[in-house]
Amino acid sequence: MSQLLNALIQGALLGGNYALLACGLAFMYQVMRIINLAHGTLIVVAAFAFWFLADRWGINPFVALLGVLPAMAVIGWGLERAVFAPSVRYGLLVPILATFGLAILVNNLLFEQFGANPRSLAPYIGALSYGSWALGGDIYLGQLAVLIFAVAVALLAGLSLFLSKTLTGRAIRATAVDRDTVGLIGVNPRKVNAIAAAIAMVTVGIAGLFLGMRGSFTPYSGMDLLIFAFEAAVIGGTGSLWRTLLGGVLLGVVQSLGALANPQAFLIAGHCLFLAVVVGQALASGRSFGHFAKKVRGWI
């Protein structure tokens, strides 16, 4: 029983990490209609930035946030102008291809610069990387895991408040719905999207910090991160950023329960949940099922 409880708790905390990874991806899709396949790679870029500052100049990763997050915002602004805006006008597919190309380019630049050795921020954060609180009954709460979960909740709450209560947030939501009409009431949609991209990259920067603290990363870690972020975002669904947290927690709990049943089932359990949600959504929509049924009838 305590094993099951432990699996649920650890899974939920892991979900906070997945929500953090997925936050920028979901935000960018919901407000800019861009599926950013470079999302995971950009998280790795941020992680390398924290590692570089800590390794070369001894800057504590939490202090380095003050420099890395503004830099990520500038990168987001630049990416919007150079990659997202030119590609999004041609539909959903072109941004996917453009960001895939961006991911490959950045992966290789990171490899050229830093090599293939795994890096980690754990040596620079002292006991936080391994410290825990004992709850009794062989259940321990990792301090870093709790911190990551709290940051994910705070970040999602902050973003939700920003989108619903500020003029810029409302402009971002309106631009997501009807880019032409916001122009007709005096809002510059390009500027709004650049702000949204900058915000998304700030969340990517925070995800990069905790990626480095939780474990190790290489220039090619981005694609694995993208899969987890994508699964959390899809399982949660669109409509609210809070759903990203729900998706992350569900993914984490199912993975954790899978590992409880069989240690090798950790990843596959999460992938199965993802597949079940996608198929379930397709069937529930009816239209997709009807379309599929019509095709089958056509073949017969």
Place this chain on the structure above:
Amino acid sequence: MSLLEVENLDVRHGLLRAVLDVGFQVERGEVVAFVGANGAGKTTLFRALAGAHRPTGGHVRLRGEDITAVPSYRRVKRGIVLVPEGRHLFPEMTVYENLVLATASGRKGTWNIESALAVFPNLAPRLKQRAGTLSGGEQQAAAIARALITNPDIMLLDEVSLGLSPVAVGRVYESLQRVMHTGTTILLVEQDLNRALSVATRILCMRQGRIVAQGSAQTLSKAEIMEAYFGGQDMAASEVRA
């Protein structure tokens, strides 16, 4: 110098020339109605004036300054705003959020959310309601109020009465009269000729992308408008409708 000058304006939809060599001037405080059959080019002309559709030729000047290449959001900051056909509110956002977005233009003036609500009092109890759940008349009121909050010198109203019940149209025009008394210059597209004649100081008739007749609402007879509206060969039909 006129407030708005349009000179030899051409606008295309792909290969189709929707607006052809259109030219006119608008003075401050005028209410100009554009009438014409569907497909005459009125909506395309308004979208081009608002910067939502790039012209292929000609010039648009506001207070003498050429704004032909200025994007729509900058035109709003300079004083031209369009209430588009179909209203185009943000349906998932509340009425208040729709209105407050218009303050982003940063243009100062007498209009704000409170003064706009004074003109459209039926919106006041609906501020927290999602805009998509409003009736057609309320949506039109919200769209006009949103445009007013940008403090325009010129307000372009496309198809004010389209899809509205006569009662709702009456309410919207009642409020519009109050806006007109503030001196705001208004250009409107209106299918209901009687409505257009009752509010406009000048009528411009469009057919097949061109302005084919114009004059003051007092001097231009209904028959002349109908002839311009349908063309000489279709006069029989126009007489039936008149």
